Amino acid sequence: MKYAITLAAVLLLGSGEAALAADTDAQMRLNELLSSHEEYRESWQALIEDESRLPDWILNLSGYAEPMQALEDDGDNYLVGTLCLPENCFNQRLYAAFTWDKAKAYALYVQVPDALPTDKAPSKHATFRWLGEPDAAQKRLLEEQLKRDPNWY
Template identity: 40%
Template sequence: MKTIAGALAALLLAYGAPVMADEAIPPSLSELMAQPSYQQSWKQALQGEKDLPLWVRSGQGTSAPPQTLTWQGKAYQVGMVCQPHNCGNRQLFIAFSADRRQAWALRVTLPDSDAAMLQPAKYARFQWLGNPDASLKALLMQQVTSQPDWK
C-alpha cells in the first residue's frame, strides 16, 4: 500500500509541478505588448517616428516580466525589450502609465565593438520615444544605468 501511495505521489509531483510552474510565470513585457490595451498606447508613442526597426515598432523581442513601481508619486509598469539575438547592442526601455493609456521609451543602440561592450555609457546612442517629460526621462535613464553591465 505504501508503494502505491508513493507512486501516486511521485506521479502527482511529476505531472502537477509543470502546470503549477506555468501558472506562476507572469507574462513578459513582449507578451503584454501584444495585448490590444498596450498596443494602442505603444502605437501612439511611436507616431511620427520613422526608420524604426520592426522589433521596436511591434515591441516584440526578448524580454522579462515588467516591474510595477512608483516614480515621483505615479505608478508605472517598466521593463526592457531587446532585439532577439542582439540584446547587448539593441535595447528598448519602456514605461507604461498604470492605466496603460500612455507609453514612453528610451531606445539604446551600441555599435558592434568590444570597446562599446566594455564601456556602453561612452558609446551608446539614445532615442526618446513617446515624448517623455524630464521626470520620465529620468525614470527611463535610471532603468538603463541600473543594468549590471552598464559602465
C-alpha cells in the same frame, strides 16, 4: 470594535486585490503586451505613429523580454519593461514605461556600437533615442533601468 475589525479586513482585502492586479500585470513581458490588452496596443501605436526609422522588433515589441516591474515615481505609477534582440541584447535594447491607466507609453531606445572594445565604456559610446516625449521624471525612470545593468558603466 466589531465594525473596526470588519473595516480593517475590507481595507486589507481591497489593497490585496490592487496588489494582485499590479502583480499580474508585472508578470507580463514587454513582448506580450500588444496581444494582451487593447489599451497597451493603442498607447504603443500612439507612441510610434509619428516616429520614423524604427526597427521592426521595436515597432512590434518582439524580441527577448524580462518580466515587467510595477514602479512608482513622484506619485505616478508605471509598468516598466525591457526588450532586446535575442542575438544582440547588449547592443540593441529598449526600455519602455506604460502609465498605470495604460493611456500613455514612453521609451528609451539604446544602441551600442557592435564592435566596441571591451575596455571602452558603453555609456560613453551609446546613442539614445527617446520615444513618446517623456518628461524629466519619466526619462529618469527609464535611465535608472538602464543603469541597473551590471555591464553598463
